[in-house]
Amino acid sequence: MEFFDIATKLNQIKKALPPQVTLVAVSKTKSEAAILEAYNAGQRVFGENKIQEMAQKHTALPKDIQWHMIGHLQRNKVKYMAHFVDLIHGVDSLQTLIEINRQAEKHHRVINCLLQAHIAQEETKFGLSLDEIEQLLNSAEIKTLKNILVVGFMGMASFTDDLKQIETEFKSLSTFFNKLKSQNKALKILSMGMSGDYQLAIKCGSNMVRVGSAIFGERHYI
Ligand SMILES: *Cc1c(COP(=O)(O)O)cnc(C)c1O
Numbered sequence: 269m270e271f272f273d274i275a276t277k278l279n280q281i282k283k284a285l286p287p288q289v290t291l292v293a294v295s296k297t298k299s300e301a302a303i304l305e306a307y308n309a310g311q312r313v314f315g316e317n318k319i320q321e322m323a324q325k326h327t328a329l330p331k332d333i334q335w336h337m338i339g340h341l342q343r344n345k346v347k348y349m350a351h352f353v354d355l356i357h358g359v360d361s362l363q364t365l366i367e368i369n370r371q372a373e374k375h376h377r378v379i380n381c382l383l384q385a386h387i388a389q390e391e392t393k394f395g396l397s398l399d400e401i402e403q404l405l406n407s408a409e410i411k412t413l414k415n416i417l418v419v420g421f422m423g424m425a426s427f428t429d430d431l432k433q434i435e436t437e438f439k440s441l442s443t444f445f446n447k448l449k450s451q452n453k454a455l456k457i458l459s460m461g462m463s464g465d466y467q468l469a470i471k472c473g474s475n476m477v478r479v480g481s482a483i484f485g486e487r488h489y490i
Pocket residue numbers: 294296317338339461462463464478479480481482
């Protein structure tokens with residue numbers, strides 16, 4: 269097994285973060301032992317991108333972990349996380365909000381959600397345009413959903429080495445977030461930035477970063 273000191277990496281990253289920034293340790297594909305290493309170093313917020321993997325880890329690991337769903341959602345699987353999920357980052361349709369609301373109601377909870385904005389150039393990334401987000405937030409339908417609360421936005425920049433391009437994309441979402449925040453008091457979280465670009469994202473106004481490989485090492489898919 270390779271040696272990769274999770275606690276050291278985690279502490280280096282945490283030490284350099286401004287106080288308003290929440291670190292989500294992205295533990296997808298990583299073992300429970302690796303997650304416990306980060307947990308024992310003080311980390312409590314973890315992000316996963318597959319609902320069933322997250323549910324298994326939630327069952328096995330300490331109950332004061334806050335689990336964030338950061339992946340694209342399959343609506344038929346929302347029920348497996350509705351009793352415990354702390355924040356859902358990747359919501360990009362009214363239909364998904366309706367299903368989260370339906371499942372949250374069964375557990376007498378309000379589930380906090382982020383709307384995913386499409387800010388990258390690639391076609392492959394999920395998400396809503398900024399116009400679509402504004403329409404959704406102002407829609408009559410969303411006001412009827414009492415068991416979800418939209419608390420902010422999530423965005424992923426283009427997969428490119430062009431830092432100017434990434435900065436432009438982050439800034440577009442940050443400007444939009446600040447505009448809508450002044451009209452909607454529930455909007456508090458701007459989730460932008462991964463291992464390769466979280467420092468730039470913070471400079472552009474992010475207050476939640478989703479960092480995986482810089483903490484846990486490279487992922488090995490099977
Ligand atoms: C995997 C993933 C991350 C973390 O990526 P790293 O480059 O390993 O930090 C962040 N956000 C989302 C949505 C992801 O799927």
